Amino acid sequence: MNQTSEILRAVPGMQRTPTPKLELFRLRGFLDADECERLMQMIDANRQPSTQSDDNGDPTYRTSETCYFGSGDAFIAEVDRKLHDLLGIPEGFSEPLQGQRYEVGQEFKNHTDYFEPGGADLQKRNQTAGQRTWTAMVYLNAPEAGGATRFKAIKKTVVPERGALLAWNNLKPDGSPNFSTLHHGMKVRAGTKYVITKWFTERPWPRSA
Ligand SMILES: O=C(O)CCC(=O)C(=O)O
Ligand SMILES: [Fe+2]
DSSP states (O other): OOHHHHHHHTSTTOEEOOOSSOOEEEETTSSOHHHHHHHHHHHHHSOEEOOOTTOOSOTTSBOOEEEEOOTTOHHHHHHHHHHHHHHTOOTTSBOOOEEEEEOBTOOEEEEOSSOOTTSHHHHHHTTTTOSEEEEEEEEOOOOSEEOOEEEGGGTEEEOOOTTOEEEEESBOTTSSBOGGGOEEEOOEEESOEEEEEEEEESSOOOOOO
16 A cells, blocks of 8 residues: 555544545644635636646637646645645645636646646656646635535545545555546636645655756
8 A cells, every 4th residue: 555545544533435546635724714815815816727637629628717826835834834734744745735716617637636647747757846746725614515525436436524634645556646536626616716735745855946
């Protein structure tokens, strides 16, 4: 079993989706309301159109906005540390924390978080931090309608709940990408949806000088 998987199974209150297809966990109340509010305000203040890995040229594919949190902020560093501690992954083995914001009608269509084997993006990453391993995301609020995360291969839909964390292993036990991690950040129907996302990496993320 993957070491992170073992660590997560031992966390009090952790819920694991019973499927042999992927390792998917949920922990309610990972962040408190104040932490969520603070992160939402930071996302509102500093957002730009989201980009796509392995870009497929479809402009309707990912319509949300992204906030790249600066690494110098003490509060962000604390949230970052909390995520690393939970998954038992040494600090540095991840991309800088991001926030995502979806307005009514915005979504992130079916995709996987790992980089496509043989693709240009993975080739580039292989010179630095390598493939993405685990994903952790935290719902900062519950939009009034819509905005669930749907894992098609296991027919599982996760409804956003303030402070709840979702974590999954993008790779299979042999280290190859797991297509069953395919997921869809579904359209928000009413309100605005906010999440933070953390992608863990095979090797340390290069520090900026
Ligand atoms: O917003 C969601 O529910 C999913 C987000 C996501 O899949 C991502 O940012 O990679
Ligand atoms: Fe994703």
